[in-house]
Amino acid sequence: MYIYPEIPQEILETIRSCTTAVVIGHVGPDGDCVHSQIATQKLLQKMGVEAHLVNTGPFQRKEIREYEPLFAPHIGPQLKAKKPLVVMVDCSTLDRIGYLAEEIEGLTLLTIDHHASGDNFGDLAYIVPKSLSTTLCIMQFYKALEVELTKEIAEHIFFGLATDTGFLKFIGPYRGETFQLLGELVELGVSPNDIYNQMEGGNTLISQRFLATLLLRAQSLLEGRLMIVEEEPADVTNFDLNDRPSDLLYSHLLGVDKVEVVLYFKYIASDVWEIGFRSSHSSSIDVGAISSTLSGGGHRKAAGATVEGKLEDLKKLLITTIERELNRE
Ligand SMILES: [Mn+2]
Numbered sequence: 001m002y003i004y005p006e007i008p009q010e011i012l013e014t015i016r017s018c019t020t021a022v023v024i025g026h027v028g029p030d031g032d033c034v035h036s037q038i039a040t041q042k043l044l045q046k047m048g049v050e051a052h053l054v055n056t057g058p059f060q061r062k063e064i065r066e067y068e069p070l071f072a073p074h075i076g077p078q079l080k081a082k083k084p085l086v087v088m089v090d091c092s093t094l095d096r097i098g099y100l101a102e103e104i105e106g107l108t109l110l111t112i113d114h115h116a117s118g119d120n121f122g123d124l125a126y127i128v129p130k131s132l133s134t135t136l137c138i139m140q141f142y143k144a145l146e147v148e149l150t151k152e153i154a155e156h157i158f159f160g161l162a163t164d165t166g167f168l169k170f171i172g173p174y175r176g177e178t179f180q181l182l183g184e185l186v187e188l189g190v191s192p193n194d195i196y197n198q199m200e201g202g203n204t205l206i207s208q209r210f211l212a213t214l215l216l217r218a219q220s221l222l223e224g225r226l227m228i229v230e231e232e233p234a235d236v237t238n239f240d241l242n243d244r245p246s247d248l249l250y251s252h253l254l255g256v257d258k259v260e261v262v263l264y265f266k267y268i269a270s271d272v273w274e275i276g277f278r279s280s281h282s283s284s285i286d287v288g289a290i291s292s293t294l295s296g297g298g299h300r301k302a303a304g305a306t307v308e309g310k311l312e313d314l315k316k317l318l319i320t321t322i323e324r325e326l327n328r329e
Contacts, residue, residue, distance in 0.1 A: 003130040003177060004137070007144045011110060011124050015044070015145065020084040021051045022075055024104070026096040026297075028304075029055055031163030031199070034064045035156040036089040036134040037071075040112070042156075043138065044087070046147045052079060056098040060242050063163070063199050075103040085110060090134040092297050094121055112137050115299060116288075132171065132178055135160025139181060151189035158182065158190045162199055166251070170281065170301065204243055210235070211245035214264075215252060224258040226322055230311060231267040241267070250278045261285050261322055263315075271310060275318075277303040285325050290318070 023040045025033040037053050044051035054075055059068040075084075086104045092115035094101050111122035114137055116129035131137050135157040142149050149157075161182070165171050171178065186192065213235075219228045229249065235241060246264065253262045260283035264276035275294070277287035279301050288298040296305020307314060 004128055004140050007126055007140060008124075011126060012144055014085065014108070014110065014124060015047060015049075015141075018044070018047075018049050018085045020079070020082040021049050021087055022054050022079060022084045022104075022107075023051060023087045023089065024054050024091075024097055024100050025089050026091045027056050027098040028058060028060060029064060029090075030061060031064055032133045032135060032160040033090040034059075034067050035160040035163075036112070036138050038067065039135055039138045039153055039156040039160075040087055040089055040141075042153060043141055043145065043147055047145065049085075050082075052084070054100065056100060058242075060244070062202055062243060075100065080107070083107065087112065088122065089113065089138070091115075095295070096297050112141070115297070132175070133157075133161040133164040136178070136181060149184075149188055154185040154188040154190045155195065158185045158192070158195055159199070162192075162195050166247070167196055167199060172281075203245070203248075204240070206240055207243045207245045210239040210243075211248050211252075213239070214245070214249050218253060220256075220259075221319060222323055222326060224256075225260045225326055226319065227253045227256065227259050227262045228265070228315060228319075229253070229263070230265040230315075233267060233270070235267060246276060250276070254278060254280050260326070261287065263318060263322075265311060265314070268306065272306070272308050273311065273314060274304060274306045275314070277305075285322065290321055290325070293321070 021044050023037045025037045041051045041053050053071045055071045056073060059065050084107060086107045086109045088097065088109060089112045091097055091113060109122040111125040111127065112134060113127045114129060114131040114134050126137060128137050139157050214229050217229055221228060249264060250262055253259060260280050262278045266274040266276065268274050277291050279285045279287045286300045288300050288303045291298050291303035291305040294305040294307050296303055298304055
């Protein structure tokens with residue numbers, strides 16, 4: 001039942017002999033990405049490594065916005081000249097890091113991740129597809145390198161897991177090991193109650209009104225099995241698109257009887273859409289596979305892609321794809 005393989009000695013040795021490192025994550029970071037980056041930086045610092053945090057942003061989600069000042073947007077020539085070890089967390093493919101892919105060219109790359117859909121890339125990799133968060137993979141590094149897990153680190157690890165599991169709601173059976181690890185974190189002083197309040201609290205009234213507007217626009221298709229929600233250009237002025245109620249929207253719509261897939265078209269610019277994909281717990285639809293056909297990334301149940309094109313064309317394409325997948329069952 002133990003899902004975390006031993007970390008290869010070569011990786012541990014690389015970290016032990018490292019002097020400078022840069023820890024990177026994916027564009028539009030989520031809680032798992034941000035907290036994985038921070039927990040990795042602190043691990044490296046405790047090992048005596050000069051470790052920097054870099055992320056392209058944007059830091060849009062409210063629960064991670066406060067961490068933005070810790071991150072530089074670029075690696076920069078001075079840092080690059082030191083030939084830092086690059087540790088990339090929570091990324092299934094190299095294009096997930098945006099323009100940083102060019103900035104890390106020629107450097108040694110260590111990938112730590114939990115996505116199943118990943119390419120085989122990087123010089124060194126610790127990828128555990130069954131892990132429910134990247135932060136739990138980082139926890140294994142603390143253990144293997146015998147670096148003390150403090151309450152502060154434990155909170156970062158718990159937060160990453162809480163983000164990726166809808167605060168434990170998406171965890172299925174036979175996950176005792178995950179709860180054992182969570183038990184260790186709670187014994188270190190983490191309050192699940194505090195983490196929940198940080199994650200779910202702090203909504204603005206305007207974002208709740210935006211949620212109401214989006215729910216009114218939801219279109220039920222394919223006999224109720226698909227829900228589509230789209231933003232309109234006027235939302236830019238009427239609401240705050242940096243404060244989207246995405247998670248609440250998905251949970252409301254996935255809670256509707258028969259719904260298997262939710263597509264959320266977020267307006268980025270004229271004919272540029274960021275599409276959020278979610279599938280229900282009981283559905284066999286793999287939205288990660290669908291989003292990858294649009295060069296997106298993600299998991300079976302949650303994925304995203306940024307696409308250029310007319311909204312109607314994109315919708316038509318995705319409705320056809322999802323209808324075909326549903327009929328295959
Ligand atoms: Mn993750």
